[in-house]
Amino acid sequence: MIDLSILTTEARNPDTMNLDEMTPLEIASIxxxxxxxxxxxxxxxxxxxxTAIEWATESLREGGRIIYIGAGTSGRLGVLDAVECPPTFGVSREMVVGLIAGGEKAFVEAVEGAEDSETLCEEELRAINLTSKDIVIGLAASGRTPYVIYGLDYANQAGCHTVAIACNKGSDIGKTAKLAIEPVTGPEVLTGSTRLKAxxxxxxxxxxxxxGSMVGIGKAYENLMVDVKQSNEKLVVRSQNIxxxxTGCSREEAKEALNQAEGHVKTAVIMVLSGCxxxxxxQKLSQAGGKIREALKFF
Known part of the structure; x- marks a missing residue:
């Protein structure tokens, strides 16, 4: 049996021993x-x-993907980050992938035994055709989830950059990955509930x-989201505002430029600033590797 008592994420927090007696404000405050x-x-x-940002940027530049693997809360966080990337950065759904033990069903309902599987993650990584260009980021607050450990091990064999994110020092996933990121958040307010601080x-x-990696491949100009997809009315207006x-242009000028650019904000920015x-x-954007600042230097 695994001894969870040695994990700081499973320890009792001495400041919340009377949690069940606290007022709502006291709970919020602590x-x-x-x-x-x-x-x-x-x-x-x-x-x-x-370092993880550097590796992820390198993978994306080479046509690889960011792939998150995790179980439970950690897996859900990976999926959440992945699904937010297409609308924010205008990338395909395949560029950032979130794999959660138990599949999509596990996002809203626990799937018994999935996180303890030693083969499931490898099977899923094979199914999406993992290559050495990809970076695989394993997530486990405890740092000991078999699904993640064996997934990282397979990714290492495939020649990928591998990163572990755990909230205990010297974690098993940290020892498996090529890079360990281990923020020690300490005991939770509610003992063992790692959906909180961890x-x-x-x-x-x-x-x-x-x-950071999306900025690295040119998805931002200054601090603006210039590759946003106009998938709804809010994002159409946001594109105009960006x-x-x-550029300092008017809304009418923005609408016209975006229309000519077929909704591509980066193209429209270069058009307005250069007059082309x-x-x-x-063409200039392609020569500049998708970076607006670099593209503008050609004019």
């Missing part, structure tokens, strides 16, 4: 206070996060990796 520890813990591992720290790190902010047509803008 949780807010404890969440500060998640922020501090992530700060301690920023050098490792920076989950918060993991979500923060995933935000950094996906955002173009207006980036959409074809030339696309």
């Amino acid at each position: 949780m807010n206070q404890e969440d500060e520890n998640a922020v501090k813990a992530v700060k301690e591992v920023l050098p490792q996060v920076g 989950g918060t720290a993991q979500k923060m790190i995933l935000n950094m990796i996906s955002t 173009l207006m902010t980036a 047509g959409p074809d030339e803008a696309r």
